[in-house]
Amino acid sequence: MIEKMDYAMIPNGFAHCFNGDCKNADHCLRHQIVRFIPDELWSVSVVNPARTSFDGECEAFMVDTPLKNAVGMDHLFDRIPCYEAKCIKQSLLTMYGKNKFYQFKRKERAFSPEDQHYIRQVFLSYGVEEEPVFDSWQTGYQWVKG
Incomplete structure (x- = not known):
């Protein structure tokens, strides 16, 4: 799990994932960055929730290993x-x-x-x-x- 991140390093348009129930959420870069969205940011790109899965077999999964x-x-x-x-x-x-x-x-x-x-x-x-x-x-x- 990512403990600290400078949100400015996230590329523009990078898709976020809000599916916290996925079994890979604790190790998915797309989900981990959600915790670092600055309050003043109006909007972010999001993975279509219909394309995510709860069993960890998600095509949007990206490992959060530095x-x-x-x-x-x-x-x-x-x-x-x-x-x-x-x-x-x-x-x-x-x-x-x-x-x-x-x-x-x-x-x-x-x-x-x-x-x-x-x-x-x-x-x-x-x-x-x-x-x-x-x-x-x-x-x-x-x-x-x-």
């Missing part, structure tokens, strides 16, 4: 030989595109655990066994159903 996201890559290539660093950077540009790559670089977007794993695999594919070095870490939630 993720450890990496932020920034100012030193990602510092300890890597020049040729491998260029190849790795090109692989990341190919995978993410220029916009997303530079959003990561400018710290406008965090690296999800899946992104971190992908970067680790790219490092390994170029013979770099050292762990990727990110600038900092933040705890967050997966707001998009995967």
Whole structure:
């Protein structure tokens, strides 16, 4: 169960669920955020109650487990030989595109655990066994159903 949350981190339009009787309510992100709705907020998006279920077999269910996201890559290539660093950077540009790559670089977007794993695999594919070095870490939630 989520004990504390800054409601500002919830994306606009993220659907809330008010079905407290669901057996997964204590671990559903959509239900957990309901407790943090600010009083001054006029309205929120809601999952259609007809589409929820009480048995926990709900297609709207999203796990409330926090993720450890990496932020920034100012030193990602510092300890890597020049040729491998260029190849790795090109692989990341190919995978993410220029916009997303530079959003990561400018710290406008965090690296999800899946992104971190992908970067680790790219490092390994170029013979770099050292762990990727990110600038900092933040705890967050997966707001998009995967």
